[in-house]
Amino acid sequence: MASRVLTRPPALRSPAFRSIGRSVLLTLPMALWALLMFTPSFRQPGRNLHIGALLVILFMTALFFLMMRTGKTYRWRRYFFVALGLLFPVGFIASLVAVRGTMSIPIERMVSGDTPFCYMVIPMLILPAAVTRTIIFPGSILPTASNPHSIAIMIGLWLALTLVVGKAWCSYVCFFGGIEEGFAALPKRMKIRKLDPRLRLVPWAILLFVVVLSAALFEPVYCMWLCPFKTVTEYPAVHSVTTAIQMGIFITLFAGLVVVLPYLTKKRTQCAFFCPFGAFQSLFNKINLFEIRFDREKCVDCTLCQTSCPTMALSAESIREGKTLLNCMKCGACVDSCKKSAAVWHLKGTKVALKPERARLLFLYGAWAMATMFGGSILANSISTIIGFLPLR
Amino acid sequence: MLGLATGPICLASCGPVVLPWMLVQPQRVRSHVRQLSIFLGARLAGYLAFAAVIWLAGIALARSGTARSWIMGGVQVLLAVGLLIYAAAWPHARCGFVRRRKNDLVQIDAASTATPKPRPTGAIALGFLTGINLCPPFLVAGVRAAQLPTLAAALMFFAVFFVGTAVWFMPFLSLGVVRRTPSFLTVARMAAVLLACWYGFTGGSLLIEKAIYG
């Protein structure tokens, strides 16, 4: 295991990668896409929403421009991702409180299917749905007036995004990962440097556990017992020893995996060592067109990339083989940190390191478009909620 | 017919035990056939033992919530112990869960693909325990058996019920062809630990609840 200390995030050290003119030109399609995405928001009434949408358009476009100008991906993506992770709970909790008056959900409302659908459940749905044609989640399959985020819409959206970005979902779409990425960014140095590489297998074991047990019990076991993010979203009302134990587990997991360990290790520990959905999503890396590869002719085995990887998706052997492990989420940290330009973006089916910037561009257009569409609307909503709380006239 | 019809529920009840246990077996279809046969044989023994007890004790036992909770709690705790032993590849050859070569004192490395040839004891223990695990179809069958006029009829009824449910276990044989890499075995063992925790938790809380509230 690499023990080199990452003292700084992959930084803007190199001279400008592209001219301003070319960067603007390359950013233009994304700016148009962002405008297109938020046009409906401007048609809706509500000044706060308009301000939120405008800020998000500027924010996403500026970040994309900086990616083009500097040639760095991870550094700028991280601003978006941390903002998404921190602002998602704000908007979500505010709407829960507005609708229900509380963050907790009473059991009657859960049974009546009045629960927003979360993509984390998807791997647990497959077996019961295949065997018994039953969806083991208490939500509405089709959208309703009270619950527009229906199961069918969320699954369709997940599938579309996953086909485009694969496991990069975890770097560009997921609204949970940003919280720990934020905590991981806080310290200058890793406080814990040695991590057992077998830890990266734990999400697969949890995936197996939740899939088997959900099929056995006919309930989404992860949501009932293991989701750390219940702490900052919606939790079952505590009215018994069982629900108190559940809350205890949620809070412990959140504090440990999302706050403390990322701070100590500078890794996304929940994503890397726990999240079963992340493991499931890794499978789609097999069919996704984009990946990170290592140009063995340039690589000097300095392990800088390995140390900078937030999910331990690199090992000495994988680098020697010129590949990442299956759990690579295409965040770009390794590429940004490599001083020899040996870590490169790669379009499958082409020669490695032939036109890495072209592969990066193609990937980023897809991933950033998804990020703007999915994460951007969450950001706009949360910003408008926050503005609503401000004492402005 | 009852066995066939309720098979998916039986599978759902026993699957969390069978799946991780089969995944840590060596990658050979023959070995899987052997182990699954022993497992099912032990499960049948569990069924018949239950049928005999239920017939002798009468329908009251099948319907008694207290007895059911004690049995279920106890069985689940034992299943947890069984899975934990498997997950840890217990280094003591005497417990019989893992066969070791003579003088082989080295504990199985979690990252080793050379899974030792398992002794039948593990399959027998887990099979018997799942055989007396009181899942809902099992209780329905128990009530029916308790009403039968003779012990032989009750045993026969459970034997046929067993055949119906056993069919549903055949897909597990396909796991014999799945390639065992070191990572795969580690994942299977970790999942077995998690499932053991689950059974330990549910069984333990049932027992504690019964001990406190009666």
Ligand code: SF4
């Ligand atoms: S690993 Fe899980 S929590 Fe982390 S980003 Fe991916 S889906 Fe989200």
Ligand code: SF4
């Ligand atoms: S291998 Fe590189 S791109 Fe993949 S997760 Fe690690 S740092 Fe990110």
